[in-house]
Amino acid sequence: MRVLVTGAAGFIGSTTAELLLSEGHEVTALDNLVTGFRDNVPTGAEFVEGSVGDRALIRALGHFDACIHFAGLIAPGDSMARPETFFTMNVAQTFELLEGLIENGVPRFVFSSSCAVYGDRVTIPIDESHPTAPHSPYGESKLVVEHGLKWLSQLGKIKTASLRYFNAAGGTPLHPENHRNEFHLIPLTLAAAAGDRDGISIFGDDYDTPDGTCIRDYIHVADLARAHVLAVEALDRHDALTLNLGSGVGYSNREIVEAVARLTGRSFPVRYVERRPGDPAAAVASNDRARDVLGWELTHSSLDQIVTDAWAGYQQR
Ligand SMILES: NC(=O)c1ccc[n+]([C@@H]2O[C@H](COP(=O)([O-])OP(=O)(O)OC[C@H]3O[C@@H](n4cnc5c(N)ncnc54)[C@H](O)[C@@H]3O)[C@@H](O)[C@H]2O)c1
Structure with a gap:
């Protein structure tokens, strides 16, 4: 497969790009390095420095079999101070990216969502039918994108998987966790x-x-990366997926x-x-749903x- 990985200079994107390459896939890594590190981009990936919101650039990148979209701003606390920036970066730019992908006929899109879409926890464990009511603009930005993706898949534009991660943690020798302004x-x-x-x-x-x-529920980044590869494959069998990724x-x-x-x-x-x-x-x-649908083992x-x-x-x- 030829896969576009956005945010591949970040923690989870770089680990997933590395896994894709190790399994023989071709990876184009798109990142504007706003918070990521150039050194994180795996050897063997084609690196493109640029923004997911640059639709002309996305169009020029051509066709892919799938896009896995990790790029975005990630700190809920920062989003309380700069909500407008979070909606621009995480929502508006994501739909610019999608416009370009759809124009290029890219058939599959896997999205980094978050457990931040859930509001006050009514039940534990939280399954995907739990009410959503985010506590931060960050969580809301993820939910708005999820809603848009449902329409895009329902209307046959692109198949989509929204993966709601709990707390990503751990690290691999090639890609240790390294966030600027660490808050985890x-x-x-x-x-x-x-x-x-x-x-x-x-x-x-x-x-x-x-x-x-x-x-909190901590999920190792190696298990998260595996779930992304499985999600791309699962979009052969499904038009739209919403899945929790946590350890349980x-x-x-x-x-x-x-x-x-x-x-x-x-x-x-x-x-x-x-x-x-x-x-x-x-x-x-x-x-449970991620295990059933993806055949995911932690x-x-x-x-x-x-x-x-x-x-x-x-x-x-
Ligand atoms: N880390 C977690 O625990 C966690 C939990 C839930 C969801 N997520 C989501 O997973 C994704 C990846 O998280 P991470 O921990 O790897 O974060 P990260 O900050 O390490 O990586 C994000 C990457 O996106 C890039 N980026 C940001 N905006 C961009 C843009 N407009 N164009 C191109 N590149 C851009 C950054 O430079 C960075 O390399 C994010 O979308 C985040 O919201 C993370």
Whole structure:
């Protein structure tokens, strides 16, 4: 297959591009490096520096068998300060990309959505029929795109898969997690373990959870990458898919911090501070549909494997 991977200089896009190449596919990596790193683009991919919102560029890239669209702004907190930028980058530019792809007859589109589309968690685990009511412009930007994609597939323009990731984590030797302005708990805690920051703050220890801290579902980036390749293949059999990608297991913030201390053998200050507005007590995926539809098996997403791989990547960097 010839695949266009947008955001391939980022964490999940680079890992997925690497997997596609290792399986003999041809990859064009499109990234404007607004937050990504040129070094992350896998050797063997054709790199195009540019924006997904540049429709003339997309048209000039020609035909692909599929596009996997990772490019976008990712920090929900930033989206509260700059909602207009998030809607421009994540929504308007995505539809510019789609216009170009449709003009070029690209038949399949796989989209990085997020568990941020779900609002207050009514049921745990969360399945795909759970109500959606995002708490941030970031989550809303993902949901708006999902709605548009449903129409595009229903009207026969392009087949689409919206993949709602929970917390991407871990890392592979070639593509360790490396976000500018990091806000994810595991890499921040690893930085504390490495002595690169003054400890770690946990927001809230009075939630209605067994140890009082928030519970999240962590999915190893290698398992996420595999799901994308399977989703492209599944669009041969389906016109439209909406799938959760999570491990189905929740870990509390306290458990994450303890796992980092145990697996790195380092101690560091842990501060329990005020809750952060908008943080739900728990977010854990039901991944039954993804397993059924994709035949997806998780092979890397135990907590110990995630933290061990993330620590190896942190030290490598
Ligand atoms: N990391 C997570 O836990 C997580 C969870 C849910 C969903 N997602 C989604 O997965 C996708 C990838 O996340 P990531 O963690 O790899 O992020 P990342 O920041 O590492 O990668 C995003 C990449 O997109 C590029 N980019 C941004 N806007 C662009 C544009 N207009 N044109 C071309 N390139 C552009 C950036 O330069 C960067 O390389 C994002 O869409 C994100 O919203 C991530």
